[in-house]
Structures are given as C-alpha cells and as structure tokens.
Amino acid sequence: MSLLAVILNAFVIMSGLWQSPWLLLIVAAGAAYLGAKIVEVIPFTRRIIERRERAADDLT
Numbered sequence: 001m002s003l004l005a006v007i008l009n010a011f012v013i014m015s016g017l018w019q020s021p022w023l024l025l026i027v028a029a030g031a032a033y034l035g036a037k038i039v040e041v042i043p044f045t046r047r048i049i050e051r052r053e054r055a056a057d058d059l060t
Contacts, residue, residue, distance in 0.1 A: 039045045 039049070
C-alpha cells in the first residue's frame with residue numbers, strides 16, 4: 001500500500017501544479033524536449049527515424 005500512497009501523493013501535487021498555466025507550459029516544454037532526446041537514444045526508434053529520412057531523401 002505504500003506505493004499506492006506515493007502515487008496518490010504525486011497526483012495530488014500534480015493537480016495543484018496544473019492550476020498554473022505558466023508552470024504547465026514549462027513542464028510541457030521540458031517533457032517535449034526530453035521526449036525528443038529519449039527517442040534519439042533508443043536504438044529501435046533511431047532505426048525508424050533513419051529509415052524515414054532515407055525514404056524522404058530517395059523521393060527528392
């Protein structure tokens with residue numbers, strides 16, 4: 001039950017943070033940046049990106 005308590009506490013804190021539009025924009029920008037970096041690091045997604053880039057280069 002302690003894991004559930006931690007998760008619920010995180011949701012309560014997040015719900016308080018979401019009431020500020022500026023903080024929400026900062027969190028969204030940070031998540032987008034980190035998501036783009038993580039996609040580049042994961043080998044499987046990197047291969048998908050490289051295939052798409054090669055296909056786009058072949059069309060031009």
